Amino acid sequence: MEEIHRIVETIQQTSLRGVLATIIHVEGSAYRKEGTSMLFLEDGSQIGVLSAGCLEAALAHSVPDILASGTSRRFAFDMQSSNPLSWGEETGCGGVVHVALEPVNDVLAAHLGTLKKYLEVRSEVKLVKRFDADGSVIDYGFLTRDQHPFGEWRGEFPPSLLEWTPPGQSPSSGMKFVAALQSDVFVHTYYPKPRLILFGAGPDARPLAAIAAKTGFSVTVTDWRTDYCERRYFPDAESIIIGFPEETMQLIHVTPDDYAVVMTHNFRRDQQLIRLLSERQLGYLGILGSKTRTERLLRDRPVQMKVHSPVGLAIGAEGPEEIAVSILAEIIQTYRTKRKLSSDSR
Known part of the structure; x- marks a missing residue:
């Protein structure tokens, strides 16, 4: 999943200066795609x-200069050649990767904080960057799905950039020529964390919640058994809801972007959950x-959506940790x- 969530959290929690690195264009193949970001402190x-370690050392070498000058820069790394690059490493990854480095000053940090607030309320946010020669x-702007702009953009925002991809389709990231500006700009859409809802907080739910949170999911755990729902068992879960199915389902607004696993091990409760x-x-x-x-479970309550059961990819998993890996692998496969499909339908 995108690192922007963890990056912004780090910026808000540290007093150290930082530099934001973003892949803005890829020619050929590369380890990560346009829109991928990382933070150097x-x-x-x-x-x-x-990357798989090919770019980070070279970019880190430039961080002190970026912090000292307070100005952003663009870099291009040719990964197509097997010849050693400037820092003496051979790559041969197959593409040319263009990266923007920006110092995170107070203004940018504040706008990234606003981005985080919108993502937390499950709103998509579009980013646009314009570069000097x-x-x-020289300009960057954010635009929410409901057309609320923020950022540092001089002049009028081009009307073509106000357009949003129809719901259910994924806009492409990368460089885009804007006729109104007579220049290329970088466009990327940030998405809220996908949410994983675990109905059941038994011991086998703990590794699944932990791995999912580490992977970038927002994790909600719900169970009626108070002893199972202690925070020490789910330190990385964003929310733990205690109650019976009829109670908790009134508190959870389920959307088509949510992923759920029913794992209470109680047949009657599972029936209730599936009905709801x-x-x-x-x-x-x-x-x-x-x-x-x-x-x-489904005999008396057919479900219109696809039900994954036995849940998880068939990797011969045994034990809570391996089963957690198989379940999360299937969820990630579904998510990707x-x-x-949304991107291909554009």
């Missing part, structure tokens, strides 16, 4: 990755248990497939 620490960023979930639309519904058990 002045103490040498880094949040996120842009020397490669520095069948009335809503989800991006993914997985049910833990054997195929025979799931058939019994939906994004690709």
Whole structure:
């Protein structure tokens, strides 16, 4: 998932100066795509990755100059050649990667904080950057899905950039020529964290919640058993809701962008949850248990959406940790497939 969520959290929590790196254009193949960001801090620490280690050292070398000058710069790395690059490493990854480095001053930090607020209320936000001839960023602007602009953009925002891709379709990221400006700009859309809802907080839910949060999901855990719902079991979950299915479902606004796994191990409660979930639309519904058990659960309550059961990819998983990996792998596969289909339909 996108690192921008963790990057902004780090910026808000640290007193260290930082430099934001963003892939703005890729020619050929590369490890990461346009829109991928990472943060370099002045103490040498880094949040996120842009490559499999090919670019980070060279970019880190430029961080002190960026911080000292207070100006942004663009870099191009030719990964097509097997010849050693300027820092003595051979790449041969197959593409040319263009990266923008920007010092995170107080103004940019404030706008990134606003971006985070919109993402937290599950609103998509479009980013537009305009570059000078020397490669520095001269304007940048953010635009929410409901047309609220913020950022540092001089003059009128081009009408063509106010247009949003229809719901359900993924806008492409990268450089785009804007006739009104007679120049190329970088465009990228930031998405809220995908949400994983775990119905059941037993011991096997703990590794799934932990790995999902680490991967970039917003995790909600719900169960009626108070002893299972202690924060120490789910330190990275964004919310823990205690209550029976009828109670908790009134507190959770389920959307087609949500992913849910039913794993209470209580047949009657699972039946209740499936009945309630069948009335809503989800991006993914997985049910833990054997195929025979799931058939019994669905016998009197057909579900219109696809049900993943047995939940998870068939990798022969055993034990809570391996099963968690298989479930999350299937969810990520579903998430990426939906994004690709949306993008291909444009």
